[in-house]
Amino acid sequence: MSASRYDCIVVGAGHNGLTCAAYLARAGRRVLVLEAAERPGGAAATREFAPGYRVSSCAHLLHLMPAWLLEELGLARHGLRMAAERMPTIALSPTGALRIPLDPDSAAQNLGDTDAHALHEYEARMRRLARALRPLLEAVPPRLGSRAWRDRLTLLGLAAKLRLLGRADLRELLRIAGMCVQDLLDEHFESPLLKGALAFDAVLGTNLGPRSPGSVFTLLYRLAAAGGAPASLAQPVGGLGALTEALARAANGAGAELRLGAPVARVIVSEDSAAGVVLESGERLEADCVVSSADPTTTFLRLLGAEHLDAGFVRRVTHLRTEGMTAKLHLALGRMPQFTALAGAVPTGRLVLAPSPGAVERAFNDAKYGKFSAAPLLEIIVPTAVDPGLAPAGQHVLSAVVQYAPYRVAGGWEGQREQFLDTILQTLEAHAPGLRESVRAAELLTPEDIEAEFRISGGNWHHAELALDQFFMVRPVPGAAQYRAPLKGLFLCGA
Amino acid sequence: MLTETEPHYRQPLLRTPFHERMRAFSQVDSFIPWSGYSTVDVFSTVEQEYFSIRNGASLYDLTPMVKYRITGPDATRFLDRLVTRSVAKLRPGRVAYALWCDDAGRLIDDGTVFRLAEQEYRLCTGERQLDWLLDSSVGFDVRVTEVTAEIAALALQGPCSCWVLKALGLEGIETLAPFEHRAFTLPDRVAAAGTAVMVSRTGFTGDLGYELWVDPGDAERLWDALMEAGRIRTIRPVGSRALNIARIEAGFLLPNVDFVSSAHTLRNGTARSPLELALGWCVDFGKGHFTGRRALLEEQGQPPRRRLAGLDVEGTKPAHNALLYADRNGRREIGSVTSAAWSPTCKRNIALAMVDTPYFETGRQVWADIYLNRELTWERRMVRARVVERPFFAPARRRAVPPGDF
Numbered sequence: 001m002s003a004s005r006y007d008c009i010v011v012g013a014g015h016n017g018l019t020c021a022a023y024l025a026r027a028g029r030r031v032l033v034l035e036a037a038e039r040p041g042g043a044a045a046t047r048e049f050a051p052g053y054r055v056s057s058c059a060h061l062l063h064l065m066p067a068w069l070l071e072e073l074g075l076a077r078h079g080l081r082m083a084a085e086r087m088p089t090i091a092l093s094p095t096g097a098l099r100i101p102l103d104p105d106s107a108a109q110n111l112g113d114t115d116a117h118a119l120h121e122y123e124a125r126m127r128r129l130a131r132a133l134r135p136l137l138e139a140v141p142p143r144l145g146s147r148a149w150r151d152r153l154t155l156l157g158l159a160a161k162l163r164l165l166g167r168a169d170l171r172e173l174l175r176i177a178g179m180c181v182q183d184l185l186d187e188h189f190e191s192p193l194l195k196g197a198l199a200f201d202a203v204l205g206t207n208l209g210p211r212s213p214g215s216v217f218t219l220l221y222r223l224a225a226a227g228g229a230p231a232s233l234a235q236p237v238g239g240l241g242a243l244t245e246a247l248a249r250a251a252n253g254a255g256a257e258l259r260l261g262a263p264v265a266r267v268i269v270s271e272d273s274a275a276g277v278v279l280e281s282g283e284r285l286e287a288d289c290v291v292s293s294a295d296p297t298t299t300f301l302r303l304l305g306a307e308h309l310d311a312g313f314v315r316r317v318t319h320l321r322t323e324g325m326t327a328k329l330h331l332a333l334g335r336m337p338q339f340t341a342l343a344g345a346v347p348t349g350r351l352v353l354a355p356s357p358g359a360v361e362r363a364f365n366d367a368k369y370g371k372f373s374a375a376p377l378l379e380i381i382v383p384t385a386v387d388p389g390l391a392p393a394g395q396h397v398l399s400a401v402v403q404y405a406p407y408r409v410a411g412g413w414e415g416q417r418e419q420f421l422d423t424i425l426q427t428l429e430a431h432a433p434g435l436r437e438s439v440r441a442a443e444l445l446t447p448e449d450i451e452a453e454f455r456i457s458g459g460n461w462h463h464a465e466l467a468l469d470q471f472f473m474v475r476p477v478p479g480a481a482q483y484r485a486p487l488k489g490l491f492l493c494g495a
Numbered sequence: 496m497l498t499e500t501e502p503h504y505r506q507p508l509l510r511t512p513f514h515e516r517m518r519a520f521s522q523v524d525s526f527i528p529w530s531g532y533s534t535v536d537v538f539s540t541v542e543q544e545y546f547s548i549r550n551g552a553s554l555y556d557l558t559p560m561v562k563y564r565i566t567g568p569d570a571t572r573f574l575d576r577l578v579t580r581s582v583a584k585l586r587p588g589r590v591a592y593a594l595w596c597d598d599a600g601r602l603i604d605d606g607t608v609f610r611l612a613e614q615e616y617r618l619c620t621g622e623r624q625l626d627w628l629l630d631s632s633v634g635f636d637v638r639v640t641e642v643t644a645e646i647a648a649l650a651l652q653g654p655c656s657c658w659v660l661k662a663l664g665l666e667g668i669e670t671l672a673p674f675e676h677r678a679f680t681l682p683d684r685v686a687a688a689g690t691a692v693m694v695s696r697t698g699f700t701g702d703l704g705y706e707l708w709v710d711p712g713d714a715e716r717l718w719d720a721l722m723e724a725g726r727i728r729t730i731r732p733v734g735s736r737a738l739n740i741a742r743i744e745a746g747f748l749l750p751n752v753d754f755v756s757s758a759h760t761l762r763n764g765t766a767r768s769p770l771e772l773a774l775g776w777c778v779d780f781g782k783g784h785f786t787g788r789r790a791l792l793e794e795q796g797q798p799p800r801r802r803l804a805g806l807d808v809e810g811t812k813p814a815h816n817a818l819l820y821a822d823r824n825g826r827r828e829i830g831s832v833t834s835a836a837w838s839p840t841c842k843r844n845i846a847l848a849m850v851d852t853p854y855f856e857t858g859r860q861v862w863a864d865i866y867l868n869r870e871l872t873w874e875r876r877m878v879r880a881r882v883v884e885r886p887f888f889a890p891a892r893r894r895a896v897p898p899g900d901f
Contacts, residue, residue, distance in 0.1 A: 272784065306634025307576050310598035310786040315630040479598070486789060 006032045006287040009277055010256075010493070011264050011303065012455075014042020015065070017293030018247035020493040022073050024291070025254035032285065033256055034277065036263035036455060039241075040248045042293070043454045043461055046241025050441030052392045053332040056240040057445075058454055058461060060328075060381055060399045061087070061233045061350065064225040065243070073250045080236055080246035083387040087233040088349040090342070091197035094430050097341040098193050099349070111191055118188045129173050130223035132161045137225055141481045178468070181215040182357045192356035200354035200377055204403060207325050207465055209364030210357045217468050233350055237387055267292075267304045267490060274489035277303075289489040295456050295463035296476040297322055299492060304485070313486055316477035321465045322458035324447030325367060327405035329378075329424055331398040332391065332441040337382060337432045351380040353431060367404035372420045376427055377403045395440070400424070407447035407458055417444055463495040508533040511558035512647045512714030520732050527735065530622065530643075532559035535734040542839070544737035548700050549840050552655040552730040554721060555738055557648035557706060558714075561623050565616040567637035574608060574616060577631050579769060579791070581782040585610045590674045590695050594769050594777050595627075596787030600794055601757035601766035603627060604750060605774075607697060609676055617642075621750045627758065631786065647714035651721065652704030652741075654892055654901035655728040660694070660705060662724040669897030671696045671705075687713070687720035699738060701745020703892045703901075728901075743836045743845060746805060746885030748772060753803065753833040753847055770794055771849070773803045773885075801830065802855040805885040806846040808863055809878045813837050814846045817863040821854060823877055825864060829854045832863065838887055845887045846880070857882050 010021045013035035021033045039045060043058035062082075070080065091098040098110045102119060111119070135157045142151035162170060176184055181202040185195040199210040202219035209215070226232040236242040248258055267290050268276040276286035292299040296317060300306075306314045339347060354360050354377040363373035379401040384391045391397045402424055409416060421444045429436045447459030456463060464476045475481055476492070483492050509532045511517075517535050518524075525536040534556055538544060547553045565574065574582040578593040585591050587610045594605045606620035618628075628639045651659060660668045664682040671677055676695035681687050690713045698704035709717050722730060742749065750756060757766035768791060769778050778791060808814045813835040821827040830850035838845045846863070854861050859882045867874045892898055 272789070301634060307572060308784050310789070311577070311627065311631040311633075312598035312786070314633050318630075318633055 006030045006257075006276075006285070008032070008289050008291055009034060009285060009287040010291045010293065011277065011299075012036075012042055012293035012494070013040035013244070013248065013258060013260070014293055014454075015044040015244050015247060016493050016495065017042065017291075018244060018251050019069065019073070020291055020293065021256040021258075022247060022251035022254055025251055025256035031251070031256035032287065033251065033258045034262045034264055034279070034285075035258065035260045038261050040258065040260065041241050041244040043450075043456065044240040044244045046239030046390075049330045049443045050332040053330075053395070053397050053441065054239060054390045055330045055383065055397050055399050057330075058328060058450060059240050060235075060383070060401070062236060062240065062243060063233055064222075073247065075243070075246040075250060078246040078249040078253070080242060083235045083237045083383075084348060085234045087235065087381075089197060089201075089233075089352055090347070090349045091193045091352050091354070092339060092341050092431055093193055093353075093355045095341055096193055097339075098191070098197070100194070100197060111194060115189050115191050115194060119194065122188050125169065125172065126220070126223055128165065128169055130220055130226075132165050132169075132173070133220060133224040135161055140483065141475070143482060176216045177220070178213055179216045180211050180213050181219055182210040182361070184216050185210075185357060192358070196354040196356040196360060197352045199357040199360045200352050200379070200403075203360060203364065204379065204401070205324075205326050205460070205462060206467065207321065207323070207367075208467075209361045209368070211361050212364075214468050217471075218466055221466055221471070235381065235383060235386060237389070239383060239387070239390060264303060266302075269304070269308050269487065272308075272488060274304075274485070274487055289491065291491040291493050293492075293494045295322065295458075295494055296320060296492060297457040297464075298455065299490075299494070300485070304487065304490065308487055310486065313477065313479050316479065320476055321467070321470065322460050322463065323407035323465075324450060324456075324459035324461065325404045325406055326461070327372075327402040327420070327447065328445040328450065329398075329400040329402050329421070330443040330445075331400075331439050333396040333398055333435070334438040334440055335394070336385070336396050337398060337428075337435045337438070339432045341431070346385050347380070347382045348385045349381075351378075353378040353380065353427065363404055367406045370406055370408065370410035372406065372409055372416070372423070373404045374423065376405070376420075376424055378424070378427065379403075380428075400428075402444075405446055407451070407460075409446075413446045413448050417446060420444065420446070461495065509559075509644075511556055512711040513556045513558065513649070513718055516715060516718045517556060517732060525734070529735070530559040530561055534559055535732070537734040537736050538732055541734075541736045541740070544731060544733035545740050545839060547729065547731040548653050548702065548733060548737060548741045550654065552651060552653040552659050552725045552728050553700075553733040553737075554718070554730060555650040555652065555733050557650050558646075558711075559643070560648060561620045561641070562643045562646055562648075563618040563620070563625070563628060564640045564642045565618055565628075565637060566614055566640075567635075568614060569635040569637045570614045570616055573632055573635040573637040574618075575782060576635070576785050577628070578608065579778040579785055579787070581779045582608060582610075582616075583782070587612050588675055588677065590676055590697050592777065594774060596769065596791070597757045597766075598787060598790065599757070599766070600768050600787035600790030601760075602754055602769055602772065602774075603756050603758050605748065609695065611676075622756065624758065645711070647709050647711045647717075649707045649709075649714075649717070649721070650698055650700075650704065651707060652698045652700040652702055654703055654890075654898075655725070655730075656704050657898040658900055659721060659725040659728055659730060663720055665692075665694065668694065668705075672896045673697075673894050681717075681720065685720050686723060687716040690716055690720070692717060699745070699747055700741040701747065701886055701889060701893060702741065703890075703895070703898050739834075740836045740838070743834050743847065744838050744840060744886065744888035746847070746887060748774075748803070748847070749834065767803075767849075768794055770799065771802055799852055799855075801849050801851045803833075804848055804850045804855040804857075804882045805887060806832070806848050806861070806863070806880045807883045807887075808835070808844040808846055808865075808880040810865075810876070811837055811844055812865055812867055812876065812878075813844060814863040814865050814878070814880070817846075817865050819848055819850060819854075819880070820862040820864065820877070823862050825862070825877060829861060841887050843887065847885075850882065855882060857884055 007029040142154040451459035609617040693708040819830040835846040
């Protein structure tokens with residue numbers, strides 16, 4: 001047994017790092033979690049962005065965290081409560097609204113019978129396909145060309161799931177997997193609002209438009225990760241920071257140690273194995289293994305260093321597409337925003353402002369050529385609608401994910417941030433007249449800001465863009481897809 | 496060089512600064528392409544040229560050899576991560592034969608590393624690979640520049656080569672040891688007085704010999720001065736075919752003949768590792784990480800499947816491309832010949848071959864299936880061959896300091 005104080009050092013106390021630490025500690029390992037920031041949370045954190053107003057500063061909805069995981073780690077015991085669960089999506093235009101999933105009582109209100117029927121069939125089929133793909137997400141990706149039983153079993157499991165789909169669904173999966181989402185939606189639906197909202201889900205957080213090949217894949221991934229269930233969105237009391245705080249307590253309770261304000265400078269390599277880390281302060285911490293929840297570019301090129309890796313592997317890491325396309329908007333509001341199309345109803349769901357697939361594609365066109373969208377698309381929540389504690393009494397907070405905002409905007413973000421903020425506020429004003437004058441404070445985080453605040457290369461919350469060519473057995477790069485670095489003792493646990 | 500007036504497709508091959516001199520000397524006008532340049536295959540007859548390498552002095556135009564200048568604070572660390580042997584141990588003024596591999600430990604190319612100064616190197620390779628060098632430079636403070644056209648190079652090889660350089664007035668050349676390089680200036684008394692020339696005691700013949708590196712503007716003057724100085728030692732320009740016999744005798748590998756770069760192989764199992772090519776002595780596992788190290792360590796832990804071996808083949812017919820068998824009946828195939836030649840100096844029929852385990856062990860007998868074209872009538876001979884140590888020819892003069900006067 002080694003003389004190291006720790007079996008494992010986990011780099012980063014975001015939800016991934018903490019989950020990993022909690023499980024390692026539960027398995028009896030001596031674990032130390034190192035976090036650069038003064039609070040745990042990473043991209044799942046709650047912070048004050050204006051005096052008295054708090055918001056989930058990066059991710060703002062609990063979406064892809066499996067329910068069994070929350071339960072297994074006993075997060076409810078550690079203080080995690082939900083302010084809203086099974087939140088619906090409400091597609092909004094300045095004049096119309098559409099609730100997805102359809103409300104059985106008012107199904108036909110805003111959607112023709114044909115579309116309503118088509119939506120039920122579409123959702124059922126997509127759910128079946130997503131469930132069949134689920135093993136992809138929960139298994140360690142098999143190594144290609146391997147003869148190990150574990151690799152074979154994973155492939156067999158996937159094959160079995162796919163076989164169980166039956167001929168019709170399997171054909172459909174093969175047909176649509178590489179398709180663009182616009183074509184798929186055009187096959188099924190008429191309503192531009194419905195198609196716009198579904199197209200938005202397909203391209204959210206990606207560098208794709210509805211006409212980009214592979215945009216059905218990202219939609220399937222989203223569904224598969226959500227367990228094939230619709231409306232699995234939830235909002236914790238206290239914002240996403242409450243999730244990571246509960247995770248931190250769970251990890252702590254299992255015996256993991258957490259150190260904040262301890263940025264890691266590099267991984268110590270000894271005899272071709274990771275043997276600990278050196279902090280930016282110069283302090284050396286030894287461990288038998290290092291698990292990094294930082295993005296692969298940061299982990300391999302900055303913390304480890306190209307000199308410890310093969311050149312071909314480094315080439316693949318440098319080719320990884322990591323640039324974010326999404327900004328984050330936080331508004332402190334003097335009163336509850338009034339969306340015309342909601343006719344006075346309190347916005348307790350997830351509001352999507354993406355009026356048609358054409359509008360999504362046009363918004364993408366700007367970004368394709370290095371500009372921010374002139375008519376941006378928004379995913380809005382008003383957290384205070386269900387969790388008033390985040391703002392002073394009677395006041396509100398609006399949180400929005402804004403697409404598209406290229407990481408490398410032409411001319412640089414400096415000086416254009418205000419312009420983009422103004423553009424977004426105009427869009428909001430068109431849907432909720434009077435919102436603008438109720439704004440007490442505003443914060444816009446561009447991908448550049450997200451990169452700096454959350455230490456994510458490129459500011460992409462997926463770390464590396466989710467796309468067919470950067471997925472499963474080739475994610476993040478061929479040769480590191482089993483969460484294992486080419487170097488002994490170094491593992492990945494990030495997005 | 497490409498000219499402004501001629502489009503590139505009218506003048507597809509570059510000409511080295513020695514081209515006009517070589518053309519004037521060529522009797523059979525046999526030029527072949529090498530790395531985008533036109534070079535000489537044979538000037539007069541292969542035999543005549545071969546014997547000037549082994550018995551006199553020979554000049555071979557090395558200019559098309561691809562050259563990279565590598566500079567910067569991390570130059571040594573960069574090269575140590577690139578190649579399989581230790582570059583940190585290489586002192587300024589020294590040259591090393593080196594190999595580099597891909598991530599899977601398969602050979603990309605071999606070449607020579609010149610340490611010109613503390614933070615400056617020259618890497619000479621058979622083929623261009625700036626992309627691989629640049630990929631390898633990620634994370635290192637280093638600058639890699641191709642300088643092939645900026646440096647003209649001549650190989651002066653043969654027992655009389657030191658004598659010729661002395662006649663040219665290179666003071667102290669006899670103290671230059673193998674794998675050393677040194678800068679010289681030609682003295683006033685010779686025709687090319689004042690020419691700066693870097694000389695390395697390196698070569699591809701396994702004989703006493705040097706390589707000379709000059710500014711292209713001085714190339715013809717140096718050529719003329721060498722031809723003049725070596726006249727009474729019957730100095731002679733030689734082409735690639737004569738050189739090829741010498742390098743087989745010396746046991747050196749030729750890319751695309753004895754191995755194919757893993758950057759070019761398409762089929763599974765056709766790329767070679769340094770261990771398979773019997774170049775394990777060139778792999779330093781103790782120096783820290785280099786590209787391919789993990790793969791090679793794993794390979795080293797397993798019994799070898801095949802290895803490059805030298806063969807002494809019965810008879811006088813070179814075993815070009817021959818398949819090798821364990822038995823005379825040709826039932827069990829165990830490898831194939833990659834290079835073959837009748838060695839005029841050794842008076843042996845020699846070959847380099849990839850041979851399966853365990854037949855590559857020295858002393859093993861194998862059978863070579865040789866095809867002979869006898870006046871357009873093909874004949875097949877199953878010939879006995881024995882695995883022997885390389886090099887086939889290794890005269891003491893190649894390493895002697897000072898070399899004797901021949």
